[in-house]
Amino acid sequence: MSQVSHIPGNIMFDGPMATKGYPLNKMCYSFNNANGRKAFLANEDDYCEKFGLSVEQKQAVKNRDVIAMLEAGGSIYYLAKFAGILGLNVQDVGGLQTGMTTDEFKAFLVQQGDK
Amino acid sequence: MAKILGGIATSHIPAIGVAMDKGLEQTPYWKDFFDAYPPVREWLYAQEPDIAVIFYNDHGLEFFHDRKPTFAIGAAAQYENADEGWGIAEIPPVTGETELSWHIVNQLIEDEFDITVCQEMKVDHGLTVPLTLMWPGHKYGHIKVIPIAINCERHPMPKPSRCFDFGKAIGDAIRSYSGNQKVVIFGTGGLSHQLDGQRAGFINKPFDLYCMDKIVNEPEALTKFTNFDLVEQAGSQGVELNMWLAMRGALQGTLTELHRSYHLPISNTGAGLQLLATSDAAMLI
Numbered sequence: 001m002s003q004v005s006h007i008p009g010n011i012m013f014d015g016p017m018a019t020k021g022y023p024l025n026k027m028c029y030s031f032n033n034a035n036g037r038k039a040f041l042a043n044e045d046d047y048c049e050k051f052g053l054s055v056e057q058k059q060a061v062k063n064r065d066v067i068a069m070l071e072a073g074g075s076i077y078y079l080a081k082f083a084g085i086l087g088l089n090v091q092d093v094g095g096l097q098t099g100m101t102t103d104e105f106k107a108f109l110v111q112q113g114d115k
Numbered sequence: 116m117a118k119i120l121g122g123i124a125t126s127h128i129p130a131i132g133v134a135m136d137k138g139l140e141q142t143p144y145w146k147d148f149f150d151a152y153p154p155v156r157e158w159l160y161a162q163e164p165d166i167a168v169i170f171y172n173d174h175g176l177e178f179f180h181d182r183k184p185t186f187a188i189g190a191a192a193q194y195e196n197a198d199e200g201w202g203i204a205e206i207p208p209v210t211g212e213t214e215l216s217w218h219i220v221n222q223l224i225e226d227e228f229d230i231t232v233c234q235e236m237k238v239d240h241g242l243t244v245p246l247t248l249m250w251p252g253h254k255y256g257h258i259k260v261i262p263i264a265i266n267c268e269r270h271p272m273p274k275p276s277r278c279f280d281f282g283k284a285i286g287d288a289i290r291s292y293s294g295n296q297k298v299v300i301f302g303t304g305g306l307s308h309q310l311d312g313q314r315a316g317f318i319n320k321p322f323d324l325y326c327m328d329k330i331v332n333e334p335e336a337l338t339k340f341t342n343f344d345l346v347e348q349a350g351s352q353g354v355e356l357n358m359w360l361a362m363r364g365a366l367q368g369t370l371t372e373l374h375r376s377y378h379l380p381i382s383n384t385g386a387g388l389q390l391l392a393t394s395d396a397a398m399l400i
Contacts (some may be wrong), residue, residue, distance in 0.1 A: 006347075007312035007347055010314045010346065011311065012270060013269055014269065014270040014271070015269070015271070020291070029198075031201075033200075075175075080201055081175065081199070084202055089149065094383060097315045105316060112318035
């Protein structure tokens with residue numbers, strides 16, 4: 001999709017991104033299972049290794065860097081499951097991606113109604 | 116012949132299910148949102164539908180990227196919900212239906228929609244939140260559900276015009292069924308929202324209101340959009356409008372709009388609720 005760059009701040013999740021992100025998304029898919037969540041928390045590095053994450057993906061996971069995870073092919077549907085492990089909701093994740101605090105992000109959402 | 120009574124479009128945001136679990140419906144954040152639902156429920160209960168066809172998108176419960184269908188339909192006697200990983204409470208199984216499902220599958224293939232058929236399928240919040248909104252307290256066991264999943268996650272995904280035509284083919288299939296069942300169609304998800312990227316938090320109220328206006332009698336104003344247009348206008352998850360278009364495609368003839376409401380923000384989303392009745396619905400005084 002060559003149109004990707006036409007929407008600032010949007011990382012289009014398309015086929016090539018799904019290929020790139022497969023190990024990361026597969027790991028996050030495993031978080032549907034309580035045992036998967038437990039195993040990740042017990043030893044993050046081993047768990048990332050087990051799913052074959054790339055160096056870039058491992059680093060993004062280690063840094064809890066949502067934008068880097070998206071750029072490494074992460075799909076927000078699966079990253080949301082990862083956020084759940086960390087006790088973060090979608091407003092927290094919104095804040096992390098936009099450089100706002102969660103409260104600032106919530107206020108930003110409310111402001112959308114003034115447009 | 117089976118009859119389609121109407122279509123209901125509703126948000127399926129997970130936070131709604133969580134709020135209901137916690138009994139937060141009358142708190143300031145939620146009150147206006149939940150107060151919109153009783154009139155729609157009253158209509159639904161008075162019509163006594165036998166079957167609900169629900170267009171939704173799976174968010175990584177049943178379909179991972181190893182095998183992700185573009186369009187999938189359930190043909191099972193029961194559907195289970197399961198752990199989605201981030202804490203929404205699981206709900207009791209949903210009652211299914213197989214005879215009309217298989218009839219729809221046969222007709223879709225005739226209509227050149229070569230759909231994936233699932234005789235076992237876990238259903239996620241995309242389907243369960245609307246059910247819980249319509250029948251709070253998990254009182255949905257009597258209604259037979261036909262789940263129809265549309266890929267709204269990974270591009271390429273079906274075009275808005277294709278989703279509308281897909282819904283139309285399903286509507287035609289239902290109306291050609293020899294039974295006397297009463298069917299209601301649900302379009303779930305939306306409206307504008309973006310969860311991912313630096314653009315997270317994007318909501319477009321004027322566009323959402325435009326969509327709710329046009330979907331009643333001019334859906335072709337919406338089916339001309341590309342999915343890229345929808346991402347641009349409604350955010351990366353705003354493509355969920357495609358489920359509303361599938362619902363609308365299934366409706367035929369003169370429609371009566373019995374409800375329209377919109378609240379912003381619910382979680383990160385502009386949340387719409389709309390009820391369109393067909394002339395086959397019973398008139399209520």
